[in-house]
Each structure stands twice: as structure tokens, then as C-alpha cells.
Amino acid sequence: MLIHPWDAPREDAEWQRWLAGHDFGQLAVNGPPGEPPWVQPLHFAYDVARGEAVTHLARPNPLWSAVAADPEVLLSVVDDYVYVPGPWQAEPQTPPEHGVPTSFYAAVQLRCTAHVVDDPAEKAELLNRQLGHFQPDGGSARAAVGEVPYGRQLSGIRGLRLEVTGVRAKFKYAGKRSAEVQERIAVRLAERDGPRDAAAREHLLRRQGA
Secondary structure (H helix, E strand, O other), X not given: OOOOHHHOOOOHHHHHHHHXXXXXXXXXXXXXXXXXXXXXXXXOEEEOOOOXXXXXXXXXXXXXXXXXXXXXXXXXEEEEEEEEOHHHHOOOOOOHHHOOOXXXXXXXXXXXXXXXXXXXXXXXXXXXXXXXXHOOOOOOOOOOOOOOOOXXXXXXXXXXXXXXXXXXXXXXXXXXXOHHHHHHHHHHHHHHOOXXXXXXXXXXXXOOOO
């Protein structure tokens, strides 16, 4: 992922706040020789204090053999993306039809070392961490070895602790454009009011002058 200086986070807190509200992504694992990477969409719970994300997958998932062969993986999250028509981006004194269309988006990529969790008690603890993230108000029984309702199902899954070893983040929202163009795009996004336009506009206004 190319990250220009004007698209980079101003501080770690910027991407951390964004990632705190995004817990679904794609886990990319190196495939066998001659094969492309294997990519698994999944929910995860990211713990900034521990520097790790936790998740789990079904035991028959073919991803496990790839993780065993190479535990260096990438967890990618992308959202708040919109298409920006060319005329919106035209600088003053430039014909609108000469403006360059582009995409706006926010993205965080976590480079991780994957640790497979097979111990039943550790898997139960991992699942309870995920439940605490996704269901803070409760409503589901806690997972515990040998106890209903989830004890018998622990053997059907394997846990993953993704130890974060590097982060690349990008907020591509007209950072190199003039203030006049940025204001125009903000107005057009509000007028269009399509899916994710409000979120993109918020990023653009927040990052003005970054």
C-alpha cells in the first residue's frame, strides 16, 4: 500500500481510534509455492494494550496449513471508501472535465505473527475475550471447558492470537488538494449523501491542514 506523506496518520492515536470501531477485516496468509495468498474474511477483537488481535476459525479451514508453513500474516481493514468524480477535484482555473477521478478510503494493515491456540482452556478464554468485545452487554453464556453450551464445541475450532509486529495506515482524503478543492468536495459529498459519504466527509474535514 502506497502511503504519501499527506495520507499518513498524524499520530498512532488516529488509526487506533479508527480501528477501534472496525472489527471485521481480511486475514492474508502466504499460500503454497506457486499459489496466490489465501485470504479469509473474519471478525476479530483488537487489543491495543496487548498489541494483538484475537479470532478463531473452524478446524477444517484450509488456512491452518498455510499458517503452519509461514506464521507471518497480514490483517487488512478498509472502510469509509467513496468514489470521487473528476470535476470535484479540478483545481481553480482548470476546466472541470480535466479533474482527475479518484477513490477516498481509510485503511489499516496489521502485520502479525500468528500463534495458533489449541489448548481448550486457552481457546475458551480467547472466545470470552471476543464475546466481551462484541457483546459487552452479555446475553450469551461464557465458554468453559466441559460446560454447556459451548464446551463440546471447542474441539471444532482453533484460536488465533495475532501478535502485531508492524502497522501501516492510510487516510486518503484529498490531503494534497487546495483548501478550495477540499471545501468543494466536502459540499459535494454532503449533497450526494450516498453510502459512506458522511464518513468520508468527516475524515476530509478532520484532516484539513494535516
